[in-house]
Amino acid sequence: MSDATAGATAAERADRRRTLLEEAVLPPLVALAIALVVGDLLILTFGQSPGAVFAMLLEGTWANAYGFGQVLYKATSLTFTGLAFAIGARAGLFNIGAESQLAAGGFAAAVAGLALGGAPAILAVPVCIAAAAVGGGAVGAVPGVLKARFGASEVIVTIMLNFVVLALLNYVIAAHLHVPETLHTPEIAAGVPRLADLSDAFRGSAANAILLLALAAAAAAWWYLFRTRPGFELRAVGLQPDAAEYGGVDVGRVWVRAMALSGAVAGLGGLNYVLGYKHYYEEGFAAGSGFLGVAVALVGRNHPLGIVIAALLFATLSQGGLAVNALVPKQMVEVLQAVVILAVVTSVPEVRRVLRAALRPAAKPAKAAA
């Protein structure tokens, strides 16, 4: 995925095509094929016809406006959390904390919205967006600092912080901010339009204008990672931290920056619920979308475009589970999501090995000629 250079030779281009095939295209396809087989088996254990179930899944998601709206809504959150994981991963860091970063972002947005009261939307919406980024970014920065300063594993720190941050937010809500008899804050005045406002067909679905923010975030992440100097440094640290350090990059600072940025993007994901859907912060609203972000980034091969596509795929599965629940338990899709992750993560090294082995006889004469 290096920048396209004008003077690339044919051999380099062929090389790049092969890398793209073995890194980006084949593993997700292999994974989907495996998931399809596992899905068939699960459906058969319930004595149903796989064809009928998968047809029902598609019908309940892409074939009607409500289902499609729900897919878009879920894909919005997953795009943010997928991008968040990818930004960390590109710097060689595993941010497993998107779940709490997203919650912290949503919480900060709700608090900002409450503080602003009835301020006009032109002021309130940007402030809430900024608050979400700062809230998530602050939670994300902590493991970055601990890694840079003390060498603490960001995997463990982000996992542990998930529990700490969620417990802290639950305490603040329960002790100070909840509406009696509920686990959520009062409603805020700020909000963005929902798709249902535009067309009656989407009535009831939660999709909203934060969708556009997610697409903008994907575009911005692509620009940052592949077209700016800090983004280049970030990727350099991810590929070869020692070499980057030798080349004059402050690796610790890049780690902190990458984790803060990753957390900020995850924090923006909280807006989908708080600013776009319910207009309040509620305990547990993240509902696993932080963890699924790992899957989305993995299947999207840590590339913003791939992440948007993978977010749609995983959102379709999530929503599709509800659609087929009458025939097979909706938990089938949770199993399939796990199978997809497992299959991608195992097939990346395996596809590379198999492909290299297959290409070796063909590659040898070429080398001799050169």
Added chain:
Amino acid sequence: MIVVAFLAQVLRIVVPYLLAASGGVLSERAGIVALTLEGFMLTGAFTATLGSYYAGSPWVGLLAGIAGGVALALLLALATVRYKADQVVAGIALNLLAIGGTRFFLRYAFDSSSNSPRVPGFGGDGGGAVGAAATLAASAQNPLVWIGILTVPVVAWLLYRTPFGLRVRAAGEKPEAARSLGVPVARVRVLAVAGAGALAGLAGTYLALDQHQFTDGMTAGRGFIALAAVIFGRWDPKRVAFACVLFAAAETFQIQLQGAQLIPSQFVEMIPYVLTIVALAGVVGRSAAPAALGKAE
């Protein structure tokens, strides 16, 4: 009397932590990240419930619980050792698989999305005793409690006093050097992970049989508390056991003070995680984790 009640409750809570965390030590010392303890426990709890329900005997449940934990562990070993998949991502995937899989088959086996029917467990009624004495008596009759307590010295002995333990530690510190000396690193890692699956599966078995049923998501993050204990205890079986007791005591404290409202329960919940972060940042330092932890051979 209040001290006895406190200790009885700590014992009841600490058993699954001891089992799962000892498994975590085994796995991490061999170089495989123990993120999946939670999944092993949940799977073990579910298969133990199935075994106990269909055979009508908690002993069959116990064996089934071990089998469930080992099955998921072998899947982790297949992905990370055989196919060299990234350990962190594979671990997360298997946790999701355990959550989704137990829910799916809960519907399949018992047509319920929340819990199984009542199943036979260990332990009697406490022989007519009441209160704390009854809790203690019931614990004493539960073989899993004894297994949990014995696991700590057994794992310590295995790790420090046997050739297998030496190989485990070599696989986790310097796999290349170990292999050049003829240690079958891959096989050692698979065995260590399977051991972790068996022990965490037993931890799940304890939870399910203690409640006499399986409920959706019943491990409720205990696998991660066990992981926290592994790190806070610096990967040493005895120190890890101490960390487990500490975390269990904090939890007991919270339960017993629930009425008093001295400290909000959410703050007590945080204790294991905060301590672990602090330990990672300062006390433990850079060198304490097994050197090859998380790395493919």
